Amino acid sequence: MEEKYQEIKDLILDGLNPEKIYLLDMGPILLLAIVWDSAKNDFDKRIQIRKLLRNINIPFDIVVVSTDELEELNNKGTSFTCNIIKNGILLYDKTNCQ
Numbered sequence: 001m002e003e004k005y006q007e008i009k010d011l012i013l014d015g016l017n018p019e020k021i022y023l024l025d026m027g028p029i030l031l032l033a034i035v036w037d038s039a040k041n042d043f044d045k046r047i048q049i050r051k052l053l054r055n056i057n058i059p060f061d062i063v064v065v066s067t068d069e070l071e072e073l074n075n076k077g078t079s080f081t082c083n084i085i086k087n088g089i090l091l092y093d094k095t096n097c098q
Helices: 003-015 042-052 067-076 080-087
Strands: 020-025 030-036 060-066 089-093
Touching (some): 003 030, 020 080, 030 042, 030 067, 042 060, 060 067, 060 080
Antiparallel strands (some): 020 089
């Protein structure tokens, strides 16, 4: 895993407890999909993530989804989030860390 990806993952995990973190490197911008057991307060979660990553000198955007929403989006297969998950890398999966 690239050093910048590891740093992003570590910063997010130091402050939050997501289920999964996906990253898609689009060259000039990184796209992050953060999966939670519940997407309640997803705006607040995006703010928290932006604060945690404030010193990252790479442009990025964040999508926050619940595990249920992720399953639904994967079944449709055409969403922006689905693209991040299918074409990006899985930086973190809580189920593999226990």
